[in-house]
Amino acid sequence: MKRHVALIIETSSSYGRDLLAGIVRFMRMHDEWSVFLEQRDLRKKPPAWLRKWNGDGIISRATTPDLVKAIATTGVPLVELTDRGEDLGLLQVRSDDHAIGRIAAEHLLERGFQKFGFCGFTGEAWSKRRQDGFVEALGAAGFDCDIYNSPWHGPSVRSWEDVQSKLTKWLKQFPRPFAVMTCNDMRGQHVLDACSNAELAVPEEVAVIGVDNDDLLCRICAPPLSSVIPNAEAVGFRAADLLSQVMNGNNITESSQVISPIGIATRQSTDVVAIDDPEIAAALQFIRENACRGISVDEVTQNASISRSTLERQLRKYLGRTPQEEIRHVQVGRIQELLLTTDLSIERISTLCGFEHPEYMHVVFKRLTQITPGEFRRQSQA
Template sequence: MKARPRVILTVETSTIYGRRLLNGVARFQRSLGGWSVLLDGGQVHGIEPPNFEDIECEGILCRLTSPDWVEALKRSKVPVVDLNDRHGYLGLPRVSSDMLAIGRIAAEHLLDRGFRNIAFCGMANLNWSNERRAGVEAAVRERGNFCGWTDTEQEFQPRKNWSSEREKMSKWLLSLPRPLGIVACNDATAYSVLDACRSLDIAVPEEIALVGVDNAEIFCELCDPPLSSVVPDAERVGFEAARLLDRMMAGEKFENFNLLLPPREVKTRRSSDVLAIDDAAIAAALRYVREHACAGIDVSKVVSHVGVSRSALERGFRSYLGHSPQEEIRRVRLEKVKQLLIETDWSLTRIAEVSGFDYPNYIMVQFKRAFDQTPSQWRKHNQSNFTESLTQYPQT
């Protein structure tokens, strides 16, 4: 019986990107592979390279690749596929996400929503962050106004520098025009922007719309408001890297190979689910509706809150949103119904109570009209998908 090739995976399990990448490697294994795998799932950078010449293996998939690691990897004379995104191409066959494309798709998401002023919040002296910023700038040059960027610290330690980082972020935000779209280099950095907006009482997404990167789903849903995020195709990166390594272990040679894979999509959540509105009264009305629709408000309460006539409110909503204030109230309530159908096992009566509808039967009628499904059909189809999303990439 032919022995299985021994493969070392130096891929961190502490990040959502690393775990999804490993999921792609596992998918290759299930379909085409047959390796004996040693997983080193420790930190993603900052450690000394081991002596690979003393390690018995036939191939290596490496996320820790740095200039220091390259020489050690080359000395091993073992096929290596580089997965790093901190240093760019280092001369080893490499598969990675296309950072320019990630920045571009995030900026285009905001531009498509009418935001013409776009800024970027990155992390200092990191190649992948700088490339994402370059993608943002390239997209904005064609359609809008790039308002600059700020960088946060690479190693953010909340207990030590949360206040100073928030103060720096707040000063930067106050210097920028609004309405504004911001692309953050990753989801954690986007949270820092949200935290500063909250301290300044800046409405998100009405005044500042925000997009992160990585789509760490539970983290994004914990943000207030929930965070829109670019979905890198990390699973495909893992699959293609595994396939490349398999070919290299079979004797194929790859020179100057640097495969960059585009992101899948932007997962839209509330932090960017808005159109850019430069009318202060209409922006305030929209914010009020989104915060209070499920508390049973009607259009008269919106009119009273913003201090404009009902006719002016109607004209403003139709101009910016293409529908009436009442339709927006209904839309927000139905989105809440969808969320509760997926995330709870509550009855329709209970859901009606907390989503602003007077009667369960009215939910049935409006839901079927809006989504061409009954609430029970929606729950059956989507609740299983939600459960899978929580278990597909477990924390180790």
């Protein structure tokens, strides 16, 4: 007999829809649930039907203290996906927000930026964790970060014109070039609009990166917004797996679990290298655009009209890597993206990333990541 499970998850955001996709994938693999989907706003009161609902389990993205009280009276097990506020002491799965902030910082550092800002929402725990991860990663690299936060919801929210006026003033105070991480793609759109108001060129004067990789929203932005890709589908899958274990009587020792992000979807808003030396900037851009053709260092120096010794010296200065290491760095990043987001064979990925022989790709990948491509794909799927 199938178990009755309620899903209290919003479908208005790409993140919520990806959570549902992960839950559906679990359901298709196990075929043991009958599901009721309650589509609701994240801030609504608990549904009235919940107090009398005779079900077996709940996965909720709209968990509030009132909802916890309502569910407690039923005795039904709950896995929560909420990441907005305090820890409610429930079994929880969420994205690794610190890691999201960290890889956004790494992405911008790789482009040579030395001035940084973070733009988020006050009172949102997920935004604060992403801010902390971003600031900590920059601090470890020896850089400071200026913070701008304002309310997202509630009575203290100002008019759009007032918010954009303050955001524009904040952006104008940065020495150029600089880079800004925003807590999500919606906030990224706010920053890009303010950059337009401030007559700041993106990405030449300011690079902007968001979070969630909401493809439609990112492409509506002008220019298209780069974004960190959280693994929301894996969050949903893991939540479904945990709920299944609890309903089967298993004891879960780790009450809060986090899922690492996939990587970066690079679009025009960060497609730049913030280096004062135009020859070095051109060399890095050439590497970024052509590494997966299997280029050599000689091709890079010929394209940038620069000596090999100068290129070696300047890349060590700016990035801490040799030109060959930078080529491999770009190739491995692309390999990771294809392993995570496609079902392509290792052989096909090897060809797409500029390696003539898959065996050599294995060697390079393991040297840089300490695991094989196959192990990387299996771990990400797990």
